[in-house]
Amino acid sequence: MIKHYEKLTLLFQQQHKLRYFPVYAQVILSILVSHYLCGPNSFFSMEGKWDNKTYWIVFGFSFLIAMFIFTLAQWMNKRLDKGTPWLPHFCKRMSLQVWYGVVGIMICELILMYLIFGVGLSQGWSWMWNYMKAYLIPVTIFVIIMNLIYLSWYMWSFAFFASKQVVDVSREIDSLLEQLSDQMKMLSNDSPFLLSLKVMDGYKAIPLAVNDIAFFRSDKNARYCVQLSTSNQFKFMPTLDELIRFLDDEEFCKVSRSYILHRSVVDGAEMLPNRKMRIILKEGVAPGEEILVSRESADQVKKWLEWIGIAIR
Structure with missing residues (x-):
């Protein structure tokens, strides 16, 4: 037997389309992340970086990687929201979110960084090691925060949807009670028929x-x-x-x-x-x-x- 909150969750999945971060927010965040990766403490040596074409190359690739990660994270969350929503399967969803939303995203990001910078720009494994020492922890924290934002947005959207459903059901009940009252008033005490x-x-x-x-x-x-x-x-x-x-x-x-x-x-x-x-x-x-x-x-x-x-x- 399907429980009430499972029916409500199913109705929420059918009627509500979560958008999470809109495109313009992804672009802004990707620019900030890319600029952070190319900061003064970067593993790349960029003196006078604003006039250094290497900065703009690294910045461009970092921006594309960040956009890809944002898009992949949102696609993954929508798939999980549809197949394993938070409320009926919280524990299972939490484990999937950790593996796919944090660990999987981090591995994908490391692979892309190595393929583009380590191989594409011929930086080698030493570059990768420097990158992991400098940025792995901040990026991990950022990804965890991003997942918490996804969870908060999902819960807030569901709470708003559920409260609206309660209001709609309450109005429907009031309407039915009013109709029943009207039907009773239409029946005479002396006649079994509608007058x-x-x-x-x-x-x-x-x-x-x-x-x-x-x-x-x-x-x-x-x-x-x-x-x-x-x-x-x-x-x-x-x-x-x-x-x-x-x-x-x-x-x-x-x-x-x-x-x-x-x-x-x-x-x-x-x-x-x-x-x-x-x-x-x-x-x-x-x-x-x-x-x-x-x-x-x-x-x-x-x-x-x-x-x-x-x-x-």
Whole structure:
């Protein structure tokens, strides 16, 4: 069985895309790191470094390496966030983060530095040893801090997402309770049937007497009802299946997936081939509408029509 926090984590992974450091932040940090590696205590001898082309070569390669490491670290963190998120698998994720996020990144950085500077610029192993003595500890601390920033950003993003989910669920519960309260108010103490229905008149909710409704209509775009006395249309919330349970079955009948009709608007009915049926409405009621009854519903609708005294042709 999936626990609640695992479901929430899965929802977070599906809906939230962590960006970590944006590109401009990576560029700025890479420039700072590259300049630090080419500082006065560098393993390279650069007198008057600003006028020394070696400085700019080392700086350029160091910048590219730093950008690559940042990109690799973020890609790796996104893969781990997707496969082994922090909350459900904290201990396992911590070990993976240490191996891939710290040790793996450091090994990759050392390999790149050696290939570019040790081999590419013919500095040899002595250069690598000097580099490790001078910068391995600061770079390791920097990588650890970077991983802590990733963890902090992930936790903060998840906490913000979870708090928003709590607010949304709370609003949904309040809405459901309000709807339930409205449904209870619509039921009379003396009658088991719905006497009035809350409908929308523009942006305003108003009660409408059920016996003053000609029919209820549902389609892909909306659900609406038509008032008998005025022929005005009003939108309503419940589905037809929910609504029919609260209506007097002597007055209303759900004749199809799209219609619930009041007995006062039915003028007649005729049988069609394949045991289907067509309902004929009184003149002026929903002109142009054709109401067809399926074979599955025809027997039930036929009994209701006979009950209210409507002849079937």
